[in-house]
Amino acid sequence: MPGQALRRGCLSIAGGLLLWEILTRLLLENELLIPPPTSVLRSLWKLTLSGELNRHLSATLFEFVCGFSTACIVGILLGYLMGRYRWFDDLMDPWIATLYSIPVIAFVPFIIIWFGIGLFSKIIVVFKITAVAIMLNTAAGIKTIDPVWLELSNSLRLSPWETTYKIRLPAALPYIITGMRLGVGRALLGVIVAELMAANAGLGYLLRDASETWDSPKLFVAVVLLAAMGVGSFILIRKGEQKLAPWRETAEW
Amino acid sequence: MAVPVLELRNLTKEIPAAGQEPFVIFKNISLTVNEGEFVSIVGPSGCGKTTMLRVINGLLTPSSGQIFIDGKEQKGTDGDLVMGFVFQGASLLPWRTSLKNVLLGLEGKKPPQEAGQIARSHLNLVGLSGFENHYPHQLSGGMQQRVNLARALAVDPRILLMDEPFAALDAQTRTFMQLELLRIWSQAKKTVIFITHMISEAILLSDRVVVFSRRPGRIRSEFAVPLARPRDIDIKSDHRFVELENVVWKQIEEEVKASRESSLI
Numbered sequence A: 001m002p003g004q005a006l007r008r009g010c011l012s013i014a015g016g017l018l019l020w021e022i023l024t025r026l027l028l029e030n031e032l033l034i035p036p037p038t039s040v041l042r043s044l045w046k047l048t049l050s051g052e053l054n055r056h057l058s059a060t061l062f063e064f065v066c067g068f069s070t071a072c073i074v075g076i077l078l079g080y081l082m083g084r085y086r087w088f089d090d091l092m093d094p095w096i097a098t099l100y101s102i103p104v105i106a107f108v109p110f111i112i113i114w115f116g117i118g119l120f121s122k123i124i125v126v127f128k129i130t131a132v133a134i135m136l137n138t139a140a141g142i143k144t145i146d147p148v149w150l151e152l153s154n155s156l157r158l159s160p161w162e163t164t165y166k167i168r169l170p171a172a173l174p175y176i177i178t179g180m181r182l183g184v185g186r187a188l189l190g191v192i193v194a195e196l197m198a199a200n201a202g203l204g205y206l207l208r209d210a211s212e213t214w215d216s217p218k219l220f221v222a223v224v225l226l227a228a229m230g231v232g233s234f235i236l237i238r239k240g241e242q243k244l245a246p247w248r249e250t251a252e253w
Numbered sequence B: 001m002a003v004p005v006l007e008l009r010n011l012t013k014e015i016p017a018a019g020q021e022p023f024v025i026f027k028n029i030s031l032t033v034n035e036g037e038f039v040s041i042v043g044p045s046g047c048g049k050t051t052m053l054r055v056i057n058g059l060l061t062p063s064s065g066q067i068f069i070d071g072k073e074q075k076g077t078d079g080d081l082v083m084g085f086v087f088q089g090a091s092l093l094p095w096r097t098s099l100k101n102v103l104l105g106l107e108g109k110k111p112p113q114e115a116g117q118i119a120r121s122h123l124n125l126v127g128l129s130g131f132e133n134h135y136p137h138q139l140s141g142g143m144q145q146r147v148n149l150a151r152a153l154a155v156d157p158r159i160l161l162m163d164e165p166f167a168a169l170d171a172q173t174r175t176f177m178q179l180e181l182l183r184i185w186s187q188a189k190k191t192v193i194f195i196t197h198m199i200s201e202a203i204l205l206s207d208r209v210v211v212f213s214r215r216p217g218r219i220r221s222e223f224a225v226p227l228a229r230p231r232d233i234d235i236k237s238d239h240r241f242v243e244l245e246n247v248v249w250k251q252i253e254e255e256v257k258a259s260r261e262s263s264l265i
């Protein structure tokens, strides 16, 4: 009953907002601590009208989309090679292990020094985080392919190229999508951290700007938008998964 | 006139082992299968039947010996697609619908429209029209094996290799699929090598039953099945059927016993 689940979800959010509004109005004098939802809405409205919201939102989205899509391409390509060729896997492994174990926060200052405070440095951050997750998962998917499918491919005399895109890649697709799903959450975190540290636009920048000016409603706007972006990208990936891999029962998350 | 389609000459497969005698899976198999003939191979488990089928199909290289199809020697997986293989387990691609699974061997080899027609007509042949857009997980085990069969037949092979295609089915479905295979075979008119553990299945379906020895597998004996076609389920109570079943069973029993004794030593 997806309709019912959705209705209950909306009802729950509406109820929560109402409670929040009532509590903040009744108990708190100071909007600085927790602004009531109506103030947040007013702030959102103001930011939308001034065009500021559009600027920040599109900056973050742009960084995210660019970084994510290049990471998908590069991650799948390198992951495929790692899965297929042992020597390539061995060459890549130490680098990936190192890259993977250094926290993003430690990376960001370097990336900003190298690539500046503009959009490009954030694209790099998103790319780095997502590409590694997709690469490792693609490699795992390619390695664990059922040997019967490869025999089948040989028995039907498929060419190596056909074997790649008709057998190996579809077989690894569930893994690739898992990599994307892991990447999304962390990439979102990465891009915000980078924007918090140094930027001239973006939701992270908005967040810092709001906190420096003690503008709680604006701070909340940024947080809510971030949450919306996270949820939105999860839904997109899930929809994409259903479209790309309709044979799979919908995955848990 | 019997026209040979497949000819195996002294086929041997062994796996080299460092510092030891090589592990011999089967040895000196010579077998001729004629046009339109249905030949079953029975033998104790582990005697090398699946391996032999893989070698014939080119998935493994023989250690020695030759394989000819229509007089042409087969080497590895080069060359034309002249064999259809139905695998022991479920080998359908879960990301492809029935139709697309059948299309797998046709794509790029035939114009799309023609390929589609061929695939549909083969799904129809195995009794699955209306299930073209179902994914494997939406089909029963018997239906999945029908798709496997349709996929192997769709490429119009000279010979069909079937490795225990019904082993995973329940008894009832299995009997039903045997009768279906009789019908499909009489329509498709293919030369078939069929591997099974079930002697009655071998006799019901075949023109000839080949009994393998224990590993290293050799051909122990061959029996022509003296039963007229078309056959149906009643034939199982025919005295010739029962006698042949007993003779083959005794031989396999001997092989199994002997291999147990040799492994006890």
Ligand SMILES: Nc1ncnc2c1ncn2[C@@H]1O[C@H](COP(=O)(O)OP(=O)(O)OP(=O)(O)O)[C@@H](O)[C@H]1O
Pocket (backbone or CB within 6 Å): B015, B023, B025, B044, B045, B046, B047, B048, B049, B050, B051, B052, B215
């Ligand atoms: N690559 C391999 N390396 C080592 N041993 C192998 C290899 N492939 C097969 N064998 C061995 O060869 C023997 C024959 O295997 P095969 O699968 O051909 O038997 P089978 O007759 O099909 O058995 P079953 O009836 O149980 O399916 C087995 O003992 C198996 O362990």
Ligand SMILES: [Mg+2]
Pocket (backbone or CB within 6 Å): B049, B050, B051, B088, B163
């Ligand atoms: Mg076998």
